[in-house]
Amino acid sequence: MTRLFAGTQWDRPPTCEVCGELEEQCRCPPPPRQYADPATQTARIAVEKRKGGKRVTVVRGLAAAENNLPELLTQLKNHCGAGGTVKEDELEIQGDQAAAVRRILEQLGYKVKG
């Protein structure tokens, strides 16, 4: 009986394309992450109230897998002079910062709604 995958790439354990080691043994650094073009993405900005009546500016629509959200948050915090957090695919900046956040995102090339 012949093996189903004999002679194909599936017949061998996977190896690293860079060093040629088996993937289990490969110590190459991971490839740099590829982020999506800001111009293809639309950010949605909302100002919401949290407990105690505090306002936060929430940015949605930018996927964590396609954007460097921690870096983006740092830029927004610096420009707004406010604290903030990343929550999965959302950015949250303290206070009503909608106008500033919109300006910054647009400068970075994002489309912005809201």
Ligand SMILES: [Zn+2]
């Ligand atoms: Zn490698």
